[in-house]
Amino acid sequence: MASDPVFHPWVAQAKAAPVVVAGGAGAWFWTREGERFLDLHAQLGNLHLGHQHPAVVAAVTHQAGRMCTLAPSFGAEVRERAARMILELAPPGARSVLFTTGGADAVEHALRMARCVTGRPKVLAAHRSYHGATEGAIGVTGDPRRWAVPGAGAGTVRFFGPYLYRSEFHATSEEQEGERALAHLRRLLELEGPHTVAAVIVEPVVGSNGVLVPPEGYLAGVRALCDEHGILLVADEVMTGFGRCGAWFACDLWGVRPDLLTFAKGVNSGYVPVGGVVVGERVAEHFAERPYPGGLTYSGHPLACASIVASLTVLEEDGLVDRAADLGERVVRPLLTELAGHLPVVGEVRGRGLAWALELVADRATRAPLAPYAAPGRVHPRMAEVLSACRARGVWPFVAANRVHLFPPLVITEDDLCTGIAAVGAALTLEDS
Incomplete structure (x- = not known):
C-alpha cells in the first residue's frame, strides 16, 4: 500500500x-x-x-486579484476595516486587534501580553479546557491532549470550573455550583499568591470539553476576583465567538468584559486561516510607549481580512x-x-x-x-x-x-x-x- x-x-x-x-x-x-x-x-x-x-468566496477572489499578501508593518485598508468591524462587535473596552494565523497562536500572544503587562509568571486555567496545540496553548489546556507533550504547562495552575452534572463541589443546584466554584478559585489564588498570577484564562462556554455553560454570576465573579488582585482575564472565544452561542461573544451573555479576548473559527468560517487577540484598555495602554515583543509574517493577511469583512457583513445583514x-x-x-x-x-x-x-x-x-x-x-x-x-x-x-x-x-x-x-x-x- x-x-x-x-x-x-x-x-x-x-x-x-x-x-x-x-x-x-x-x-x-x-x-x-x-x-x-x-x-x-x-x-x-x-x-x-x-x-x-458565495459572498466570502467572492471577497477572497476579489482581494486575490487586487493584492494577495502584504507584510504586517505596512498599512492596508482591508486590514484596518476588518479590525474596526471586530472592535465594533467586541465587548466594551476593546481598543485594538492583533491578527494571528489561528486560535492557538492567538492564545500564545494573549498570555505573552498578560505576562508582559503584569510582570507575573503564572496562569490559572481550567481542567476541562482546550486552548490550542502550540507549546504555550497546549500548556494551559486542561484535557488529556496535553499529556503527551513533555514539559508543556510551566507556570500553569489548574482549577475546576463549574460543571453541576459532575460537580467537584458536591453542589445540588446551579447557584451552589457557581458559589463553590468561585470559592475554590479564590482559595487557589490565596495558596498560589495572587501577586504571582498574570492571568486567568477561561472559555466562557467550554467547547470541546463538554459545552459547559456556567451558572449565572460565575463569570462575573471571576472578573471580580481578577480585578481585586490586578490579574488579567483572558476569554478564549475561539469556539464561541461570532454568534455560536446566540450572542456575538459568549461573554456578552453575562455582560463580562475581558482584558484580552482570543478569536478565530467563526470570524471568517475558516475560509482563510486567521485568528486574533482583541486587546483591552489596560494592555493597550501598557504597549502605547513600549514595543510589543512579538509578531507574525502573516498577521492581518489581506485574503484573511477580506474574508473577515465579508463574513461579518453576512452575519450582521442576515x-x-x-x-x-x-x-x-x-x-x-x-x-x-x-x-x-x-x-x-x-x-x-x-x-x-x-x-x-x-x-x-x-x-x-x-x-x-x-x-x-x-x-x-x-x-x-x-x-x-x-x-x-x-x-x-x-x-x-x-x-x-x-x-x-x-x-x-x-x-x-x-x-x-x-x-x-x-x-x-x-x-x-x-x-x-
Whole structure:
C-alpha cells in the first residue's frame, strides 16, 4: 500500500483513514463516492456560514486579484476595516486587534501580553479546557491532549470550573455550583499568591470539553476576583465567538468584559486561516510607549481580512446571531430534551445558541459515563458505534469522550436541523436498545 504523503494531526499515522471530501454547499458536504452528509459540527465548529458561501468566496477572489499578501508593518485598508468591524462587535473596552494565523497562536500572544503587562509568571486555567496545540496553548489546556507533550504547562495552575452534572463541589443546584466554584478559585489564588498570577484564562462556554455553560454570576465573579488582585482575564472565544452561542461573544451573555479576548473559527468560517487577540484598555495602554515583543509574517493577511469583512457583513445583514439564539431555544433545546426524555442513554442535554452536547451514560441513576474521559479524537468503541450509526443516517456530528456535540453551521435550515437531530436520536436509539 502506498504511503500517505500527509502527516495527519491527533492520530497514529498508520491508522489514519480520512474520508475524502469532494465538495460542499451550505450545511452539507459530500465524498467523491457521492455520499452526502449534514455537517452537524460545522467541521471543527468553525463553519458558521457553511461550505462555499458565495459572498466570502467572492471577497477572497476579489482581494486575490487586487493584492494577495502584504507584510504586517505596512498599512492596508482591508486590514484596518476588518479590525474596526471586530472592535465594533467586541465587548466594551476593546481598543485594538492583533491578527494571528489561528486560535492557538492567538492564545500564545494573549498570555505573552498578560505576562508582559503584569510582570507575573503564572496562569490559572481550567481542567476541562482546550486552548490550542502550540507549546504555550497546549500548556494551559486542561484535557488529556496535553499529556503527551513533555514539559508543556510551566507556570500553569489548574482549577475546576463549574460543571453541576459532575460537580467537584458536591453542589445540588446551579447557584451552589457557581458559589463553590468561585470559592475554590479564590482559595487557589490565596495558596498560589495572587501577586504571582498574570492571568486567568477561561472559555466562557467550554467547547470541546463538554459545552459547559456556567451558572449565572460565575463569570462575573471571576472578573471580580481578577480585578481585586490586578490579574488579567483572558476569554478564549475561539469556539464561541461570532454568534455560536446566540450572542456575538459568549461573554456578552453575562455582560463580562475581558482584558484580552482570543478569536478565530467563526470570524471568517475558516475560509482563510486567521485568528486574533482583541486587546483591552489596560494592555493597550501598557504597549502605547513600549514595543510589543512579538509578531507574525502573516498577521492581518489581506485574503484573511477580506474574508473577515465579508463574513461579518453576512452575519450582521442576515441576522444569523439572533437566529442562532432563536433556533437554540425554540428548536434545539426542546428536541434534545424530548430525546433525553425517552432515551435513558442520554444523561444530560446542555447548550446555548447552536452549541450543544448530549452527555451519554451507561446508567442514569449513577451517571456512569458511557465512555471514559479522554481527549477528543480518541474515540472509545462505544462512541465509535454511535458515530458510525449517525453517519449511516447521513449526519456528521462530533464525539468526544462520552458526548455527542452538535455545532451546526449558523446558516443551516430549520428543516435540516430538525432532520439532523432526529437522525442522531435514531442512532442513539440503537445504542439504547
